Amino acid sequence: MITLTGIEKYFFPGTPNEIKALNNINLEVARGDFITLIGSNGAGKSTLLKAIAGVIPVDDGHIIIGGRDVTRLPEHMRAMEIGRIDQDPLASTAAELSIEENLAMAFLRGKRRGLTRAVTTNRVKEFRAALKDIGLGLEERLKVPVGTLSGGQRQALALVMATIARPRLLLLDEHTAALDPKAARLVMNITERVVNRHNLTTLMITHNMEQALQFGNRLIMMHRGRIILDIGAEEKSNLTVADLVAKFSSCSGTVFADDRVLLA
Numbered sequence: 001m002i003t004l005t006g007i008e009k010y011f012f013p014g015t016p017n018e019i020k021a022l023n024n025i026n027l028e029v030a031r032g033d034f035i036t037l038i039g040s041n042g043a044g045k046s047t048l049l050k051a052i053a054g055v056i057p058v059d060d061g062h063i064i065i066g067g068r069d070v071t072r073l074p075e076h077m078r079a080m081e082i083g084r085i086d087q088d089p090l091a092s093t094a095a096e097l098s099i100e101e102n103l104a105m106a107f108l109r110g111k112r113r114g115l116t117r118a119v120t121t122n123r124v125k126e127f128r129a130a131l132k133d134i135g136l137g138l139e140e141r142l143k144v145p146v147g148t149l150s151g152g153q154r155q156a157l158a159l160v161m162a163t164i165a166r167p168r169l170l171l172l173d174e175h176t177a178a179l180d181p182k183a184a185r186l187v188m189n190i191t192e193r194v195v196n197r198h199n200l201t202t203l204m205i206t207h208n209m210e211q212a213l214q215f216g217n218r219l220i221m222m223h224r225g226r227i228i229l230d231i232g233a234e235e236k237s238n239l240t241v242a243d244l245v246a247k248f249s250s251c252s253g254t255v256f257a258d259d260r261v262l263l264a
């Protein structure tokens with residue numbers, strides 16, 4: 001489904017401040033994989049997701065999505081294939097637009113049509129069904145401005161928005177990190193439901209090691225621009241957070257350092 005070969009990304013190349021954010025990343029992601037991505041501070045996790053989405057260009061290597069080499073394609077030309085959510089609920093949805101307008105906007109992502117034509121009766125039915133599925137009652141509030149929703153409700157809506165056009169790939173960059181623990185749990189449960197229902201291939205960055213172990217069928221750990229650990233469902237299901245921290249130390253040769261990491 002996705003193949004990354006030899007991905008390299010530098011910031012400030014050729015200067016004393018040069019940073020090699022991605023260092024020879026090679027990764028095969030199968031259709032339906034739900035990968036949790038953890039790592040030390042500045043390991044390159046966000047840069048990797050941004051490179052896949054085309055938000056930043058890479059300096060070397062190839063990115064193949066669904067058999068197509070998208071390495072040189074700009075972000076908007078990958079948008080139909082990829083749903084993305086970052087950690088900020090304010091950024092992932094448009095506050096002044098209604099729930100249905102936000103969904104219409106998401107539905108038309110990457111297509112050349114006006115917003116007014118987007119909210120047709122059939123689409124509204126589809127939006128209602130997708131919202132009903134996440135169980136927050138938002139399907140009864142289609143005309144409500146999104147700015148009046150809570151952070152958790154906005155991230156749940158962002159999930160529906162990111163998946164309404166059935167992307168090949170879902171990229172989640174700490175999408176529950178800005179929420180209180182209860183809302184974070186709710187949004188994670190909704191995430192799992194949406195991913196399973198549509199069999200979405202998913203990459204999710206998290207600072208919560210429990211979350212990284214609990215969700216998905218594969219776990220990847222990064223350190224200094226490299227993938228240092230890649231474990232499958234069976235091994236993952238037998239690991240504890242302490243095991244994971246110990247594995248990090250043995251693979252990286254350093255103590256796990258992440259000032260935001262949640263060990264439990």
Ligand SMILES: Nc1ncnc2c1ncn2[C@@H]1O[C@H](COP(=O)(O)OP(=O)(O)OP(=O)(O)O)[C@@H](O)[C@H]1O
Nearest residue numbers: 011012019021039040041042043044045046047048
């Ligand atoms: N736009 C940018 N300009 C310059 N340097 C950047 C930029 N984005 C990231 N970096 C640097 O690249 C490295 C990787 O950053 P990245 O944000 O991908 O790490 P991360 O694993 O997501 O980190 P964290 O978990 O701390 O958010 C870091 O050293 C960071 O400072």
